Amino acid sequence: MKASLIISVYKNTVALQAILDSLIRQTEQDFEVIISEDGQDPAMASFIQSYPFRWPMQHLTQEDKGWRKERILNRSVVAARTDWLVFIDGDCVLHPRFMEYHIRYQQRGVMLAGKRIKLSPKLSERMIKGEKIHFFPYLFWHRGCRFVEEAFFCQWAERFRRPVKHLVGSNMSMSRTDLMAINGFDENYTLPATGEDYDIEWRMIANGCKIVSLRNLAVQYHLYHKENWQNHDENSIYCAQMQALNKIYCEKGIQQ
DSSP: OOEEEEEEESSOHHHHHHHHHHHHTOSOOOEEEEEEESSOOHHHHHHHHHSOOSSOEEEEEOOOOSOOHHHHHHHHHHHOSSSEEEEEETTEEEOTTHHHHHHHTOOTTEEEEOOOEEOOHHHHHHHHTTOOOOOOHHHHSSTTOBOGGGSOOOGGGGTSOOOOSSOOTTEEEEEHHHHHHTTSSOTTOOSSSSTTTHHHHHHHHHTTOEEEEOTTTSOEEEOOOOOOOOOOHHHHHHHHHHHHTTOOSOSSSSOO
């Protein structure tokens, strides 16, 4: 196998089915699937048992005790059978060439970074139903879509890369060797945001890695859902403290 696709999920089996169905259409099929579940939802377990997986699959789960995504991600990193780890969220459907480009440009010392379009409720519903959508520009400009420019696959983007300032946790890949060199995800983050992407980014860069853009190559469609916004100041403060101390190797990570 060339890569391990780690899908972070929490209860939403409808979205997970849309993601798995999009995997069937991938131009590159030599990968395993790891479903990384921060919770123990019986409906999720039942769905996974019934879905006709075409790829080697692992389902990792843990008791629902609030936000512990970093913990289950670390378990997924350890369980992965390959060195190249592709991370997505359980509400992001993939363009058919998504895995191809995350695998094509894999390289030790590199973090591959893509983006995503946030679909409107109407387009999300159509995608969940499995309808074929022609992604012409006018279709995305109607109310509800955000980051429209990320929706389109462009072959020329291989030569003329649009830069990426930061990693997005739903569309990134990296070497497990590089990730384990900084002790994986920091489990001290107990709220969404920062710990699943920016914290990884600054520590890996400090350890000699660099970001390479996959914008308009590894295309991803984020399904609409109501935002459950929380104040993330606690995460930001903790991250700033770790940066000030140059704590590249986190204390509460894979090795504790």
